[in-house]
Amino acid sequence: MEPITIDVTQNTPYGLQKLDSSISFRGFISFLESKIDQEETVKKTFFSLVLDKLRSKPGFSQDIPLSEVTNYKEELSLIYGMLMPPIANEKEVFWALSAPVSPVVFYGTSGFYSLLFEKSGDLRCDLIEDRGVNYKQKMQMLYSFILEKLYHFPPLHHPDMIITLKDEESGLQKYYRVHIDNRFCEVYAKGSLPELDLDILRSDLHENFDVNAFSSLLPHSLFHFEGFSVITLNDVTAEHAVENIKNTILDRASYDPKTYFNYVAGALKMLVENPRVDFGLMAVLRVNNKLVFDRSSILFSKLMSAATENDMAEQTYLDMATQYFESPKTLLLRNLGAEDVKKQDFIRILQNDGVESYALLPVYHDNKVVGVLEVYSKEQKSIDERLLAKLDIALPWIAQMMTNYIDEFNSQIDTVIRDKFTSLQPAVQWRFRETAWHYIRDKALNPQNAEIESIQFRNVYPLYGAIDIRNSTxxxxxxxxxxxxxxxxxxxxxxxxxxxxxxxxxxxxxxxxxxxxxxxxxxxxxxxxxxxxxxxxxxxxxxxxxxxxxxxxxxxxxxxxxxxELVLRNRIDQYFDMIDEDHGAAFANRRELEASMQAINSSVNLYLDLFRTEIQESYPCYFEKFRTDGIEYDIYIGQSIEPQKRFNELYLKNIRLWQLTTMAAIARITHSLIPQLEKPLETTQLIFINSGSIDISFRDDERRFDVEGAYNIRYQVIKKRIDKVHVKGTGERLTQPGKIALVYFNNKSAEEYVGYVRYLQEKNTLLDDLEFFDLEDLQGVTGLKALRVGVNLQSDWN
Structure with a gap:
């Protein structure tokens, strides 16, 4: 312990050290006197001895100039002994005395001073930073002290004052909570006290503390401070690291996966106080209760990253995980070089990547293993039980992080199922949720008679399109x-x-x-x-x-x-090899055809998915695809699909133009695929224009939407029969490769589409060859007409 005077805010603009104050120990002496009167144990004798020692120097009971406080080393040591436990190690305790409510330190532990000074001897003046948040907190504490002492204002709870400091040995940030004890301070008004509305002040201190407003109401110059303050710094790096992890997890949406992981790994490094130790994470992901390898999350693992470089990641993970999760336990390898590489393939993988020590910790959530935390270093024996114990405080949050990973993964699976395999799309999901809630509500009221409501959307506008592979049969x-x-x-x-x-x-x-x-x-x-x-x-x-x-x-x-016999045997084997569906020559033509059709349909599917995403941005609509030899799709748009957003026919016209543009793009894409196909195939593009609205309902038996009512069913019948319709009087198929055919009844609808065609011709998307046709009568359908226009398959257009 040394009485060294330092001004830890000597370079700051605010100047709390410029308060009118004097160092005095009279308050502490009075405190000891009251303790002696109250105490009945042996402590009374000890307190009396200390009090006598402090009184033995008359000057100690007077105001002491800052320059003379170093003359009272023995008395200051006694105060330290009274305020701190006798067994405290002063090298590990960050404790000091300062001028009243002012960061001017005049006596402290060696631990406190070593924290304040660089090895070079320079003062770390930002240790008790006198600006920004900390400044506001200290000023709030100062005015709370004045109000409590002079206005009998109840004491307030103050937010923790946290300071950051870079550790010289590890280079990592450390965090300290600053506690300032003003029990032995007094404040006196130099004149009459200003009158204040305490109710307003209470609100301001709690909610929106304005330093300038309080400085105007109660300027420092009105007060004199006397006594001394006790400053204690507590290392809260571990708490802060865990808080960082918690906040990062809670704010998951703000980070991309890599940044998210790096923030958590950085906090763990801070927690173990070792910059040479790194971390990896592996959440346990299962599909149908079977472990699966998800590259997007598994590659935050050191072991998996190393295995990936050798194309061994998936097999390594599945082999190791299947065995490990049967009986999960902490695995600690202090020195990989001393392990038997032949027995453990993963050790060789890690060593090849430069890892020398490695640990694996199972992470539990609700008594269930949700993943593992990897701890590794490129230095031997850097990891031990003591280091791993430091991670215990963070494991609940790591478990939450991994649980979130699992939930996100399962949600992705559900989204794919919903989007690709069922009719429950986001645009109509609200209606299903509403129906489900009504069923739950009705079942609670009347369990015997509760029924699922019919899900209907009335007055929606249908758009139908078909991309067919020409002559597929x-x-x-x-x-x-x-x-x-x-x-x-x-x-x-x-x-x-x-x-x-x-x-x-x-x-x-x-x-x-x-x-x-x-x-x-x-x-x-x-x-x-x-x-x-x-x-x-x-x-x-x-x-x-x-x-x-x-x-x-x-x-x-x-x-x-x-x-x-051998010749016959070989001949029979050759025949059966030839009729193998996957590789045999007797299925070659069918395989080539299926591969070509699959290539076309995959490209069309991909483009239609992009089309669906784009049209949802303008107005929510229902979009459903059907697989035939090619692909058909239905789109329904209208007010009943999205009650929360006002529908206008402008949205319908927009989606019609989009549909025509998309069909042109698909015609060009499939044409460009021909040189790459094993069987050269072409596609035709067909649109059915329905001028009015229809009603649709969800069919429970087929798990899809369908039209309802006699008039609406006519729309469905027409859709199914126009794919092979002929131009009247010619015998020519309406649909032709490289062209878009648009079938309609109403001339007004055709006029609208003619406008879109002219626009796309101007953009060089369509050719200047628009044709108008009457179509042959179909069974139960007469009066159909059509437009047909060629797609510019060669020139550049976006």
């Missing part, structure tokens, strides 16, 4: 014909070998049947009966060959095989 039949022709030719060759090697006469009949099938398959004027062909192959030809293959195995399984 013809292409599929041609692919099937080519594959079957090859299969039967090879089958004939196989039966021929069987007849030659075994002299089995029944093989001739099988050859005869195969040739008959080839004749039927080659006749393009007849439709191939695929079921009958499959029946012949599976119930006659294949069992025939399988029998001789099994017989050869029985006869020659344990010895050398006859050359003829």
């Amino acid at each position: 013809i292409e599929r039949n041609a692919a099937l014909r080519e594959d079957l022709r090859l299969q039967f030719n090879v089958l004939i060759e196989t039966f021929t070998v069987l007849k030659q090697k075994l002299g089995f006469g029944l093989a001739d009949e099988m050859i005869f049947k195969c040739r008959k099938w080839i004749t039927e398959i080659s006749d393009e004027s007849t439709d191939n009966d695929e079921m009958k062909i499959r029946d012949f192959l599976e119930n006659e030809a294949h069992p025939f060959l399988q029998h001789f293959k099994e017989e050869s195995l029985k006869l020659f399984g344990s010895g050398a095989m006859d050359p003829g």
